[in-house]
Amino acid sequence: MKEIVIVSGKGGTGKTMLTASFAALSKNAAFADCDVDAANLHILLNPTIIERYEFKGGKVAIIDKEKCKRCGACFAVCRFDAIVIKGFTIDPLSCEGCGVCAHICPEKAIKMEDKVSGEWFISKTKYGPFVHAKLAIAEENSGKLVSVVRQNTKSVAEKENRDLIIIDGPPGIGCPVISSITNTDIVLIVTEPTLSGMHDMARVAELAKHFKIKTFVVINKYDLNLEMTEEIEKYCQKNRIPLAGRINYDSKIPEAIVNKKIVVEYTDGIVARQIKNIWETIYAELN
Amino acid sequence: MIISVASGKGGTGKTTVAVNLALSVNENVQFLDCDVEEPNAHIFLKPKISRTLSFSTPVPKVDEGKCNYCGRCQEICAYNAIAVIKNKVLIFPEICHGCGGCILLCPQNALEETSKEVGIIQFGSSGAIDFVNGKVNVGQDTPAPLIRQVKKYINTTKTVFVDAPPGTSCPVVESVKGSDYCILVTEPTPFGLNDLTLAVEVMRKLKIPFGVIINRSDIGDGKVEDYCQAENIPILMKIPFNRDFAVSYSKGIPIVDAFPEFKTHYREILNKIKNHIEKKS
Numbered sequence: 001m002k003e004i005v006i007v008s009g010k011g012g013t014g015k016t017m018l019t020a021s022f023a024a025l026s027k028n029a030a031f032a033d034c035d036v037d038a039a040n041l042h043i044l045l046n047p048t049i050i051e052r053y054e055f056k057g058g059k060v061a062i063i064d065k066e067k068c069k070r071c072g073a074c075f076a077v078c079r080f081d082a083i084v085i086k087g088f089t090i091d092p093l094s095c096e097g098c099g100v101c102a103h104i105c106p107e108k109a110i111k112m113e114d115k116v117s118g119e120w121f122i123s124k125t126k127y128g129p130f131v132h133a134k135l136a137i138a139e140e141n142s143g144k145l146v147s148v149v150r151q152n153t154k155s156v157a158e159k160e161n162r163d164l165i166i167i168d169g170p171p172g173i174g175c176p177v178i179s180s181i182t183n184t185d186i187v188l189i190v191t192e193p194t195l196s197g198m199h200d201m202a203r204v205a206e207l208a209k210h211f212k213i214k215t216f217v218v219i220n221k222y223d224l225n226l227e228m229t230e231e232i233e234k235y236c237q238k239n240r241i242p243l244a245g246r247i248n249y250d251s252k253i254p255e256a257i258v259n260k261k262i263v264v265e266y267t268d269g270i271v272a273r274q275i276k277n278i279w280e281t282i283y284a285e286l287n
Numbered sequence: 288m289i290i291s292v293a294s295g296k297g298g299t300g301k302t303t304v305a306v307n308l309a310l311s312v313n314e315n316v317q318f319l320d321c322d323v324e325e326p327n328a329h330i331f332l333k334p335k336i337s338r339t340l341s342f343s344t345p346v347p348k349v350d351e352g353k354c355n356y357c358g359r360c361q362e363i364c365a366y367n368a369i370a371v372i373k374n375k376v377l378i379f380p381e382i383c384h385g386c387g388g389c390i391l392l393c394p395q396n397a398l399e400e401t402s403k404e405v406g407i408i409q410f411g412s413s414g415a416i417d418f419v420n421g422k423v424n425v426g427q428d429t430p431a432p433l434i435r436q437v438k439k440y441i442n443t444t445k446t447v448f449v450d451a452p453p454g455t456s457c458p459v460v461e462s463v464k465g466s467d468y469c470i471l472v473t474e475p476t477p478f479g480l481n482d483l484t485l486a487v488e489v490m491r492k493l494k495i496p497f498g499v500i501i502n503r504s505d506i507g508d509g510k511v512e513d514y515c516q517a518e519n520i521p522i523l524m525k526i527p528f529n530r531d532f533a534v535s536y537s538k539g540i541p542i543v544d545a546f547p548e549f550k551t552h553y554r555e556i557l558n559k560i561k562n563h564i565e566k567k568s
Contacts, residue, residue, distance in 0.1 A: 009325055011453040012298010016478065037456040038295050038482040059365065079386055093460060093493070098365050098386030137488040140457035143428065171297040171453050172324040175428040194537035196302070200325040206425045224530075225537040254506050257476050 001157060002286040003165040004186040005034070007208075009200030011171035013190045014220040017253060018275065019168040020044035021264045023127040025279045029164040030157035031125070033132040034146045034180040036118065041168045044262050047123030047130045055133065055148060057117035057141030059097035061090045067109035074101035074110060093138060118145050122156055129156045143175030150180065164286065173207045181208060185286060187215045188244060193228035198235065205241060215241050216285070218278055221249035245278035247271055289447045290560060291321075291466040293489075295482030297453035299472045300502035300526070303536060305450040306331045307543045309416050311553035316416045317445040321437055321462035322452040323406060323421035323430045330539045334411035334418035342421075343402035344432050345385040349376040353397035360389035360398060381428045406433045408440070417442065434461040441465075446557075455485045460493065468560050469497040470523065475507030480514060487520065496567055498560065503528040521563065523556045 006015045006022075016033075019041060023031050033041040061082070063074070068088050075083040078101055082094035092115075102110040117140075120133035131153040135142050150167070157165050167184070170176040181187050187208040191201040201217065208215045217236050222229045229246065236243055247253075248271055256266035264272045292305040306328055309318045320328040347360070347369065358371040368383040369376065380403045390398040406423040421437035423430045430452075438461070441447050451462035451469075463469050469490055473483040483499070490497040499515050504525035515522050535545045543550045 008297075010298065010327075012296065037454040038297075038485060040296075040478045040481055043477050043481060077387070077391065093464075096365075096384055096386065098384060098388055099363065100386050100388040100391065103363065103388065103392055135456055137455060137485065138457070138460045138492050140431070142454075142456045172458075173425055174324050174423070174430050174458065178426075178428065192537075195330045195539040196327040196536075199327060199330060203325060203425055210426050224533055228537050251506070254476065257478065258507050260477055 001163055001165065003167065003184045004188060004282060004286065005167040005169045005181050005184045006188045006190060007169035007177060007181065007204050008171055008190045009173065009204035010191065010197050013192045013197060014247070015190050016040045016044065016168050017257060017263055018190055018218065019166060020262045021275045022166050022279055023125070024262045024264050025276060026127065026164060026166065028162055029128050029166050030153055030160065030162040031128060031130045032149050032153040032165065032167045034149055034167050034176065035170040036133045036135045036142050036145045036149065036176065037170070039132055039134060042132055043260055045125045045127065045130055047125045047132070049121045049123045051122040053120050054116050055118040055120055055145050056114045057139065057144050058115055059099065059112040060092050060095050060115045061097070061099070061101050062111050062113055063088055063090060064109045064111065067107045069107050071106065073104055073106060077101060077104055096140065117141055120145065120149055120152070122152065128162060129160055131156060143179040146170070146176045146179035173203050177204065177207065181213060182211055184213060186282065187213045188282060189215060189217045190220055191217060191232060192221050193219060193225040193232060195228070198228065198232050201232070202235065205239065214285070216244040216282065217241055218244050219246045222246040224249045244281050245274055247274045288468070288561070288564065289441060289443070289449065289466045291449040291451050291463040291469045292472060293451040293459055293463055293469055293486055294453055294472045295455055295486035296473065296479055299474050299479060300500070301453070301472050302327045302331070302450050303542065304470060304472050304500055305448045306541050307549070308553050308557060309448045310541055310543045311550040312446055312557060313415050315445045317442050317447045318416050318418050319437055319441065319447065319449045320420045321434050321449055323423040323433045323437065324452060324458070326420050326422055328450050329420055331541045332413040332416060332418060334413040336409045336411035338410040340408045341404050342406050342408055342433055342436055343404045345387060345400045346380045346383045346403045347378055347389050347398045348401040349378065350397045350399065351376070353395045355395055357394065360393055363388045363392050381426065384429070385432065408437055410440070417445065430458050431461050434458055438465065455482070455489050459489065463489070463495060464493060466495055467564055469495045470500055471497055472500045472502055473511055474503050475501055475509070475511045479507070480511050483511060484514070487518070496563055498523040498563065500556070501525045521559070523559050524552065
């Protein structure tokens with residue numbers, strides 16, 4: 001079974017749009033949305049949720065007011081400014097669940113409780129099984145939830161004899177991205193012909209290189225700035241990152257998304273052909 | 288006054304709005320780029336960097352002479368960042384949160400604190416704008432400590448703009464915490480609406496007053512606007528798609544540099560924000 005993860009560095013370059021098109025073009029795949037804090041792929045894949053699970057990402061400290069003697073030992077050790085001296089309570093948004101306060105409290109007045117910090121789902125779609133998640137508002141441990149999504153996508157794919165996993169990755173280069181790409185077969189970076197796009201692409205490409213993963217680049221909206229497109233292509237050549245293709249800036253794409261449609265099903269114009277070519281290139285590389 | 292700019296969805300125009308606001312105010316202004324994984328504001332503000340600081344977080348180091356491999360550190364660590372296997376202690380600095388627990392509680396006092404660089408903070412200026420930029424090292428797991436450190440350099444005597452990362456989880460929370468106001472930049476598409484509702488929940492949880500800017504407002508549908516009206520969320524501005532703006536952006540040229548007449552629009556946004564803040568207090 002092979003796996004491909006679509007990332008970008010910069011947000012808004014077209015990862016989800018492309019992942020959904022790949023889903024529609026694939027014959028025997030399973031899908032995952034690893035952008036757990038702002039998941040969008042479900043909007044295009046239209047899943048039916050079959051199973052849902054709570055995600056307990058970490059713990060949060062709770063102070064028992066009856067036992068607390070307000071000695072301040074917890075305040076002295078907390079590195080995350082999570083102890084609120086007024087009233088001796090915990091700020092749950094700052095608490096990172098390390099448990100040090102609970103360990104050192106001389107009155108044993110602090111308990112660590114499991115925090116439900118999200119939900120994840122196993123769904124079915126027209127195109128194949130789909131695993132996705134929703135991190136609760138303002139939570140952390142998104143990397144952990146990404147790992148849960150990924151592992152379960154693998155199990156579901158194995159159970160249903162799928163030969164490929166296609167993952168919609170998150171923006172950035174932090175731990176949700178790292179959790180999405182480690183040990184994958186191909187990282188596909190979707191970028192745009194802007195200085196920001198190129199800057200951010202370079203950082204995520206460096207991350208993929210750090211993990212020694214085969215990387216490809218797609219330049220979306222490439223005709224918005226042909227000079228910048230050329231710069232990106234030169235960068236890719238210099239760093240030996242093959243180009244999987246380019247996609248025109250075409251109003252059919254935002255139109256498709258507004259209508260919650262997958263681009264290759266909505267149109268058969270030039271952008272659909274370009275996406276199909278990219279899919280064929282990547283599919284060939286995987287096999 | 289501290290104004291943060293966030294979104295939920297990536298690529299809606301946070302940096303564009305933050306940068307152009309700062310340039311339109313242009314006096315007594317400070318700009319903080321808290322998107323430390325992928326900072327972009329420097330591309331547009333082109334600051335002259337006068338100082339770079341290395342930022343490190345604490346990680347444990349084991350003194351094998353004192354260690355008796357009891358495994359207490361592994362029990363204490365909430366993040367699986369330290370493991371004791373036979374007669375070896377393995378430390379995984381990338382996932383260590385720097386809580387200091389293992390060091391504090393080792394019965395043999397065999398762990399000491401050392402540090403590991405996780406990123407840099409740059410200070411500079413762009414015309415009249417004071418500039419602070421955080422940049423996390425590639426491969427580093429969590430940007431939150433670096434974002435917290437960047438925020439410590441906020442100069443409350445100035446009008447401060449904080450460019451936040453995309454998403455709705457802890458890097459965004461760290462960036463927007465403590466703001467007087469947050470601008471949520473969105474686009475009128477199903478993706479934009481989906482992520483805007485999540486970002487709105489973050490603002491409400493943090494009790495930060497907020498308003499919305501709809502970017503590329505003529506490419507999409509009316510659902511974002513309907514949502515804002517139904518939720519009583521002020522729409523500060525609607526910016527139609529403009530290919531000239533897109534090209535300007537692609538070259539790293541701020542809109543108000545290429546089209547100075549737009550400074551008035553951005554100043555208007557700031558006035559609306561000041562009015563909201565005054566009304567609330």
